[in-house]
Amino acid sequence: MSATSGLPIEVEDLTKAFGRGSRATAAVRGLSFRVNPGRITGFLGPNGSGKTTTLRCLLGLVTPTSGAARFAGMRYQDLPEPTRQVGAALETAGFHPGRTARNHLATMARAAGLTPERIDAVLSEVDLTDAADRRVGTYSLGMKQRLSLAGALLGDPGVLVLDEPANGLDPEGMAWLRALLRQRAANGATVLVSSHVLAEVQQTADDVVIIAQGSLVHAGPIAELAVPAGTQRVRLRSPQAQDLARQLQAAFPSVVIDPSDDIATVQVTGISAEMVGEQAHRAGIVLHELTPLGGDLESVYLELTAQGEQS
């Protein structure tokens, strides 16, 4: 595990256009954001919004049209030890199907000037030890994702840049990936993980950077993504739960009441816990539980990215 903490990632007014002249289209437009060490940052946006292009600029694989994407002020290609400082997994398509996983990692290690000692360690870290000597062509999508991640971990880097690492992972694989990223971040690593599905990063990310059509629509702690009115959910338990549910429905016609198996418990969607509590107080109804269950973050994300598309 890296003793040194990761470098911050700084994207500054980054623009990348493909094509020339009147045919040029900007995949990334004036994008700025910062990714801090010791935290997991979810890089979110719909298909085609410019996530992979941004990451390719960051890793020196394409040249920005203008602006910059750097690590603590340095371009990837100017880092003193890029393969030990930054680990990246951009796509799973690049494996030679005839090679074994061990072979693939050995080739990567040689190309990156890394010693082969880490190979067994990373194979074990991604749980591929038993399949290490099988040809990659026989791997499932999830196994290929694990192998990409193994490649990213090879230099034991302080920065991880992962493009859609959860694609193809089953729920157990997702939980495993979350734990791995969490541990890395806890050790001071900078972790940037892209996804087009908010739900995928919702449980993992500390911060989110959301883009649409190549431009920033939101950046900040995930906890600060405001839940839209009308989507908050509240669970209440009361000896008069059914009575209270009827009153809430009458007072707030748009709320949705979901009954449960337990007659004393109902779930209310569309108003805050405070509003439920106040209604109970007005009616003189005793509450045994009043729990805000959060809101529908996915709809916040859809709204934010839809706004980006209109502009």
Ligand SMILES: Nc1ncnc2c1ncn2[C@@H]1O[C@H](COP(=O)(O)OP(=O)(O)OP(=O)(O)O)[C@@H](O)[C@H]1O
């Ligand atoms: N090499 C290229 N030449 C021309 N256009 C490109 C090139 N690479 C990307 N684009 C275009 O740039 C836009 C952004 O693509 P990009 O792959 O960065 O999106 P993304 O957010 O990673 O999408 P996804 O969620 O589907 O992976 C798309 O319209 C794409 O067609």
Ligand SMILES: [Mg+2]
């Ligand atoms: Mg992509």
